[in-house]
Amino acid sequence: MTTSALSSRENMIKIIAGIAAGFGLALYPAYVILTVILCVPVIIAFVAGGEKGGRMAWFMLPYVVAAAVHPFHQLWNGYGDITCMFSILTTSPAIPEVWLAAASGWLVPEFLATGSRIGEMVRIYRRRHVVTARIKKLQAEWDVSKPARNGGS
Amino acid sequence: MDQDDDVLSEENKAEELVVAGRYVVSTTIKAGTLAGCPAFAARDRLSGSGKVLALAPPANAPVSASFQKISLTHSPALLSFDAIDDSSGALWVITTVSDSFRPLSEFNRTWSEQAVREKVLRPFAAVLKALQLVGETHRGIRPDNVFFSENENRFMLGPGCLSSPARYQPSIFEPLSSALCPPVGRGGGSIADDVFSLGVLAVYLLSGRLPAELTSASEETVLQKRLAEGSPEVLMPELQISPQMSSMIAAMLSDEASARPSPSDIADHSIGKIFRPRRPHVALNPLMLGDIPIRNIFMLLWHGMRNQAAFSDLIIRGVVERWIASELGLATEARIIGATARQLESVRLTSLSERQFLDIIRMLAPDFPFFWKGLWFWPDALSSLALAMTFHEINEYDTAIRSALYSSDIASLADTGDDEDFSRISRRAYRLVGDNGQNNDDGICAFIYLSNPLQPCLSSEVTKERFSSVDGLMTWLNAGEQRHHGQETMGFLDRKQVIFMLCRSVEKGFWQAENISRISGKGSWLTDLRFVAILQRVMNCGPLCGVAHKFLSHLDDELKRWKNMHVRSQKIEQLTKAARDGDLSAMSAVLADTDGFATDRSAFLNACEEIALLEHELISLEHTSGFYVTFREADIEQMTTAFGAMLAVISICVEALL
Secondary structure, three states: OOHHHHHHHHHHHHHHHHHHHHHHHHHOHHHHHHHHHHOHHHHHHHHHOHHHHHHHHHHHHHHHHHHHHHHHHHHHHOOOOHHHHHHHHHHOOHHHHHHHHHHHHHHHHHHHHHHHHHHHHHHHHHHHHHHHHHHHHHHHHEOOOOOOOOOOO | OOOOOOOOOHHHOOOEEEEOOOEEEEEEEEEEEEOOEEEEEEEEOOOOOOEEEEEOOOOOOOOOOOHHHHOOOOOOOEOOOOEEEOOOOEOEEEEEEOOOEEEHHHOOOOOOHHHHHHHHHHHHHHHHHHHHHOOOOOOOOOHHHEEEEOOOOEEEEOOOOOOOOOOOOOHHHOOHHHHOOOHHHOOOOOHHHHHHHHHHHHHHHHHOOOOHHHHHOOHHHHHHHHHHHOHHHHHOOOOOOOHHHHHHHHHHOOOOHHHOOOHHHHHOOOOOOOOOOOOOOOOOOOEEEOOEEEOOHHHHHHHHHHOHHHHHHHHHOOHHHHHHHHOOOOHHHHHHHHHHHHHHHHOOOOOOOHHHHHHHHHHHOOOOOEEEOOEEEOHHHHHHHHHHHHOOOOHHHHHHHHHHHOOHHHHHHHOOOOOOOHHHHHHHHHHHOOOOOOOOHHHHHHHHHHHOOOOOOOOOOOOOOOEOOHHHHHHHHHHOOOOOOOOOOOOOOOHHHHHHHHHHHHHOOOOOHHHHHHHOOOOOHHHHHHHHHHHHHHOOOOOOHHHHHHHHOOOHHHHHOOOEHHHHHHHHHHHHHHHHHOOHHHHHHHHOOHHHHHHHHHHHHHHHHHHHHHHHHHHHHHHOOOOOOOOOHHHHHHHHHHHHHHHHHHHHHHHHHO
């Protein structure tokens, strides 16, 4: 897929999202506003982060959904009223919760990468220790004429 | 014997050696030479009469090969040996010379015909008769080896077997057949050669000296004169003696061995008997070889060999054939030479081969020595020649001697069927050291040792010690300090020592052929250890702690072949223990554990392989030690999304339930 095709597809998504938002705003303004406000980090990542940000936005999405279930449920219970929506936003910590959940969409992969690196380092360290010890033992037992590497970390 | 008035002085008592349990030899006080052999002052613990000499034949001039046989011959007129002892490792020959005997060369007088006949010819002929009985010769009848005592009015013949036969004979005391050869190439000869020397001695005694024209001229001039005119004519001056005596001496000086009287003839010679000397054929018309007029066979061969190109030319043109047939009356020989010439002509060759020359010499003059590449020699003297070559005494004949030693022509002509002749001994020697005709020094060295059972070890390290037995050499090796090894020594022993020990032990039947082939490789400390260990076992040398310790410090390389450090330290322990006991066989066995070695080797190879693999792994681990190998990005994305989705589902479920 070429860059122009990709950008045209993204543009298309943005246009469709814009139209959908317009319809949503007209029909269910409270839901749409709540969605937009709660999805601010996702939207920022999607719009400003370029290709990487777009991918990040997709990771954030399930976490945002997970955190946004409760505020939407509250809004549902309040019959989608715009006042109810504002009270949800102002009285409950919905915004920081959802935004933090969105941040975890960025943190989880970082933690996974770092954790895997650390795990790998530990494994290498242990293995190197074992190999070096074995080489030393063999060298002590056998007269290896060529100067052997000491190994070790 | 040189008169040497040195007596044992107190300060020189340090270097004393007891020989045969009775004679005390002062190894620092030289007492001149006897029959060419260096002598040392000695004294007899049991008796004080006479001057005791301890003779020490050096390595480059050992006693004759038949020394043991000849030394058993006793005769009143022959100086006998009181003791022959090699228990110290080196050969010592003890003889006692009465003080009144002095060598003839120190007298300046003549003796009467009767004195010469009764005091010299008869007793000396008896000596020769005794030697003839055991099939040996003396080959040392010359003025400085004949002693006279004015008190006892008696002559005494010095020993001839203290050097190789006729080695120190002046060439005029030798018949033509031997005078042509260099002194070491004369060989044992026959008793007729001794009769010739005795004849010259008689002339010397009767005239008090040798004719001035002989002593002043060069050896070669005299030789050419003898070849041209015949030895009796040249060597016998005008003497005031009876015709009987004169005829006998002339017969003794004859150039043909068969024309000389036998020792019995001389011993039993009655005053009235007259010998009729045979006159050799002399050509009336000389054959011109170059610009030399040739008048007899001897001249033809001598000059022909000096100018082989001209001689070949004359043979091929048929000149020699016609000349010997018409002038010398040798029709059969002429026909054979003619056949050779025609054969050469048919293949367009312009010169004869060494073998063809040799055949012509053997045919025309059977008394003449062999000729090979410029050297006149007798095959039985090849060991002496080889020895002289080893000591670089006759460098001009090196090529000839080497070639003759390995020549199948000489070997076949010299093979008389006797087990002790040149060809048999050389074959045994070459087989012993695995020499297949590559002219290597090992074969020659072995040949020298096998030819003479009393030949001392030729190694330059021990020539001074003159070791003629393995025991002596072994004791020296055991006792000596750590030696400085020259370049030629690869291991503990040098090649000459190895071959010496090999030959001496083979002579005694200690070896099997397969043992020899194993140790005849290149010298190294390990092969030397095996060799000396076998010698120690078969010759019952007893513990050799000195030798063992010398080996111990040089076996590091061998020990390093064992790669397992634990096994190696075990081996070192075992070796040290064996060395302490002086047991070389045990040391050899420790290192010769082939099964153990194979196991060690294969385990070592496995270990090496493992180390290589581990090191490879280590290198690859080092390369991945940065933040390089982690989860793949796709994995992380998948996990992140899955986790997020799971959270979303849980969240919805929880929300629905509450």
